[in-house]
Amino acid sequence: MKKWLTGLSIASSMLVLGACDGGDDSGEDTGNAENQQESQEQTASGSGEKGGEGQQQEMPEPDMEGVPDVVAEVNGEEVTKDEFKQSYEGQFQQAAMQQQMSGQKVDQDELKKQVANGMVSQELLTQETENRGIEAPEDEVNKTLDDIVKKNQMKSQDEFFAAMEEQGMKKDEVMSQLETQVKMDKLIAEETGEIEPSDDELQKIYDQQKEQMSQMQGEEGGGEMPSFEEVKPQLKEQVIMQKQGEAAQKLAGELKEKSDVKVNL
Template sequence: MITTGFALAGVLALAACSDAPAAENDDASAQEQSAEAGAESPEQGADGEQPELPEADTSDVPEVVAEVNGEEITGEDFTVLYESQFQQMAMESQMTGEEPDQDQLKEQTLESMIGNELLLQDAEDEGYEASEEEIDALIADAAETAGMGSSEEFIEAYEEQGMDEEQLTEDAESQVLINQVLAQLEVPEPSEEELRETYDEAVAAQEGAEGAEGAEGAEGEEAAEGEEAAEIPPFDEVRDDLEADATDQARNEAALDHVEDLRAEADVQTHL
């Protein structure tokens, strides 16, 4: 919810388009490995060709999908975000063989947009402001995430999607404000005991996986040898990474709790 809100729906759509070739390459690599192992992927047909990706169904999206304290969330904004989310899920479905649940994804997308609107309204109530430098920095980060060389290149691609630079700037400004709200939330620091517990669980999980592979015979032994090369480093070497992950998770939970508090006092009407 924090990083895929409606404020940067256009950014997400572009990122999804930019990531598509890489995803296709990953699929091709996975299919090649599967063929070498003598197995056929569940979604691959007898002729070896990939089926076409399913299409997002937006026929039931109204002009206004929700109202949050009187502020409308338009069906147009919803469709941009939903289609980008659906594209990612559809590509994942090629690997799993499971059809995307569009109803569930629409509900999740709408809840994400409502949560971001609540956070944006909270930022405005608190008097937060987004500077030009912060907006430019966010757009530059989005350009890098989308694999583009510069903000200018990113803006051009954004406009090719039928949107304009002014809208991108407004969306980026909204996201900066939301980020300011999230930065003010109290996030507890993980204890040394919690970090140790997380590390021990990771080590135990790897040992269990290696044991299962070893029981499969010669092929299992070869796989186990491959896993050994990627053995988890000592605790001291990964402690900072564990702490960063735990802090990110705590920040996400704090954000969700804050949205729940805001929603409990808000007037939210949905029309989807």
Template sequence: MSKKMMTTGFALAGVLALAACSDAPAADDGDANAQEQSAEAGAESPEAGAEQPEMPEADTSDIPEVVAEVNGEELSGEDFTVLYESQFQQMAMQSQISGEEPDQDQLKEQTLESMIGNELLLQDAEDEGYEASSEEIEAIISDAAENVGMESSEEFIEAYEDQGMDEEQLRQDAESQVLINQVLDDLEVPEPSEDELRELYDEAVAAQEDAPSPEGAEGAEEAEMPSFEEARDDLETQATDEARNEAAVAHVDDLRSDAEVTTNL
């Protein structure tokens, strides 16, 4: 099975979706109207017409053919570049708003660590004998299609291939993600305590109280904060997700402490 990983963090679907962004369905009339209204509002702004900063470009000139070796398994510079450019595209779009140039060295380090973590999880899955069913693989691709507003996996795969990529590789990457998900799903995650839920609730209440009122909303009635009991289910989900993320990071750290990892970046 191919070990080419195009994942970021532990979620394949988000990166796969980026491959089809340029082929995602066009905005409907409602979106077009919203954009037109936004443009009209912008024209009234004192900053309208101000020159926008240039979109920064990803620098991949120093990427070696092999960016790392994990227990003898090579992680290619080609795969790194695909993932890095996808991540950089998101940061560059944010920089248009913030005006702050992306830190490419830091992003490269994060991208490499993400690839290493995924490779360690995949190796762990194979060592433990996990298997991915065709239904699970299809579900990963279907989720990616849904994330970009496409109606079917077939439409997503077509868009993926239009980007010059291969369906077989897509399915192999999806299979790898299923295996990784199985490892993460089997990690022990404690149920959140009452104190943890109360703390999350108090933080949400404080955040709402500190949030500035929307412009032009003087006299408008603020949204009422649900009671603790009403918010309990959402609080439990949030706490469990946070605990699962912490467990995943800790598991990768444990795997890495016993692994032979060489980085070339």
């Protein structure tokens, strides 16, 4: 349930924004963040079986040693250690799951920098929504909440809030994040305008994914790829999320250049 925001258009790319300072991330993976996270979770759930022949790697623990009380300052606003810890632990869990399968040790110092930069970018975008006077009406926030409830296959908002309470998030905190998210969606929509992927664009992605699946089948076996028409809605959503993520990265970079930002890691 901690990944509840991945059902939204922009939030799934927020922490990936940290990579835009690294220079190697073109943003192409941003739109597929939800699929990547689900894949990582599925991979982790099967890691115990694959480790049967040898000793399964022990899950590493997130190292918060040396993290300052104020991780970053963005135009006078602080990103605190507690805020950073919550975000970092979620990202670290995904990286640790991959480590169990690949055997490649998580570079926690690098991951911390990426998460911190992502949080800086998120704060910059949040501040920009305020600067532009973007609002989040109650009906729009409720619609966003209903979408999340549906994506998580829950029966009601109350069931969702109860699940979030179990994860340590109170209702008012959830609603505050939703309001921020609605504003963020509007901000990026102002940057991108209406996004309508062409059939040729979707077909190209489909062909790439089909080729990747074919290669995997050759190595491990597996089922057939669904037809283009069957997966077209998912491909469209993927392209839209990717372009929104790229726009968020670009805007955050522009805002950072003219802002007072200090990262203390």
